[in-house]
Amino acid sequence: MSLVNEAQVIDALSTVQEPDLKKDLVTLNMIEDISIDSDNNISFTVVLTTPACPLKEQIKTLCIDAVKSHVPEAAGIDVTMTSKVTSTCNHHHCNHERPLKEVKNIIAVASGKGGVGKSTFAVNLAVSLAKSGAKVGLLDADLYGPSIPTMFGMQNVKPEMLDKNIVPLEKYGVKLMSIGFLVESDTALIWRGPMASSAIKQFISEVDWNELDYLIFDLPPGTGDIQITIAQTIPLSGAVIVTTPQDVALADVSKAVSMFRKVKVPILGLVENMSYYELPDGTKDFIFGHHGGEIFAKTQGIPFLGEIPIDRAVREGGDKGTPYVLGYPDSATSKAINRASMEVARMVSITNATPAEELS
Ligand SMILES: Nc1ncnc2c1ncn2[C@@H]1O[C@H](COP(=O)(O)OP(=O)(O)OP(=O)(O)O)[C@@H](O)[C@H]1O
Ligand SMILES: [Mg+2]
Numbered sequence: 001m002s003l004v005n006e007a008q009v010i011d012a013l014s015t016v017q018e019p020d021l022k023k024d025l026v027t028l029n030m031i032e033d034i035s036i037d038s039d040n041n042i043s044f045t046v047v048l049t050t051p052a053c054p055l056k057e058q059i060k061t062l063c064i065d066a067v068k069s070h071v072p073e074a075a076g077i078d079v080t081m082t083s084k085v086t087s088t089c090n091h092h093h094c095n096h097e098r099p100l101k102e103v104k105n106i107i108a109v110a111s112g113k114g115g116v117g118k119s120t121f122a123v124n125l126a127v128s129l130a131k132s133g134a135k136v137g138l139l140d141a142d143l144y145g146p147s148i149p150t151m152f153g154m155q156n157v158k159p160e161m162l163d164k165n166i167v168p169l170e171k172y173g174v175k176l177m178s179i180g181f182l183v184e185s186d187t188a189l190i191w192r193g194p195m196a197s198s199a200i201k202q203f204i205s206e207v208d209w210n211e212l213d214y215l216i217f218d219l220p221p222g223t224g225d226i227q228i229t230i231a232q233t234i235p236l237s238g239a240v241i242v243t244t245p246q247d248v249a250l251a252d253v254s255k256a257v258s259m260f261r262k263v264k265v266p267i268l269g270l271v272e273n274m275s276y277y278e279l280p281d282g283t284k285d286f287i288f289g290h291h292g293g294e295i296f297a298k299t300q301g302i303p304f305l306g307e308i309p310i311d312r313a314v315r316e317g318g319d320k321g322t323p324y325v326l327g328y329p330d331s332a333t334s335k336a337i338n339r340a341s342m343e344v345a346r347m348v349s350i351t352n353a354t355p356a357e358e359l360s
Contacts, residue, residue: 112252153321
């Protein structure tokens with residue numbers, strides 16, 4: 001006969017706070033499938049808001065400790081960690097008719113300046129989130145210089161059409177779409193101004209993404225028509241800003257931050273790319289300056305998502321079509337990129353749980 005009942009387990013778990021959402025796991029409906037066998041072995045499932053949750057192990061330990069201390073009769077404690085990604089659609093952005101209805105969260109990767117590593121980060125973010133178990137898509141919103149086909153080694157592949165919609169391609173567990181899949185690479189695109197705005201809107205609406213947890217938009221550099229159109233018409237969960245530590249990149253990045261803030265798109269965080277180069281003796285050469293991104297993020301009140309060093313293999317991975325985090329999964333640089341990716345997922349979850357008026 002079991003000495004333990006379900007109510008005791010619920011009481012124990014209602015003492016565990018979700019560290020980011022600041023409510024207990026029972027109130028947040030994050031506990032499922034509690035079962036207790038005749039030997040007092042307890043098992044239950046914790047449903048996180050993202051499979052890429054950086055606090056997964058911490059929350060699991062908090063649950064085990066809470067049950068141990070509140071239910072001393074427990075013999076074994078078995079916790080299954082799973083997830084159900086929350087959606088911006090249940091949130092303030094979705095009062096209007098929403099395009100991309102089956103996509104839970106759309107994340108823009110942006111910067112004020114060209115060549116800082118937006119596409120490189122967007123690709124590795126997408127792959128990293130997909131590896132964690134999320135359903136991920138990546139849209140190359142750069143109509144003039146698309147780089148996703150090359151970065152995935154898919155220069156000569158053409159997508160299929162289904163009922164007048166474009167079916168995204170798929171590689172490394174990520175659904176992909178780029179204007180580069182639709183036009184020849186030497187075809188100059190001449191859309192400008194309002195034409196560029198309607199081209200990008202049409203392009204976005206015609207892709208059949210199906211269900212996705214995260215759709216990443218790799219934006220072109222700057223704050224022109226395409227960026228403004230996307231920021232205004234797509235219900236973005238938020239924007240991730242990529243910069244190098246250099247002052248000039250940071251001056252441009254201020255413009256991008258202002259643009260998103262003006263249209264009330266939350267800034268999920270800032271990634272500093274090309275932070276330093278590690279010399280063979282292990283010392284770091286801060287080629288583009290030191291900690292510029294982190295200081296900028298702090299002064300702007302933006303979460304700092306981490307630094308990614310300059311690494312030849314990152315560039316080679318992009319050119320060869322093997323995203324760096326897949327080619328070198330155990331390197332320190334991959335760990336930095338994965339950590340930054342998990343922070344992005346975490347910030348999306350926090351943003352989705354925050355009332356609109358409290359978002360900055
Ligand atoms: N951490 C890094 N280490 C080494 N090379 C990098 C790193 N990040 C990016 N690169 C390289 O720098 C170049 C520019 O990167 P990328 O194309 O990602 O920038 P971008 O901001 O998307 O550029 P654009 O503004 O043209 O869209 C690429 O050749 C890329 O491989
Ligand atoms: Mg790019």
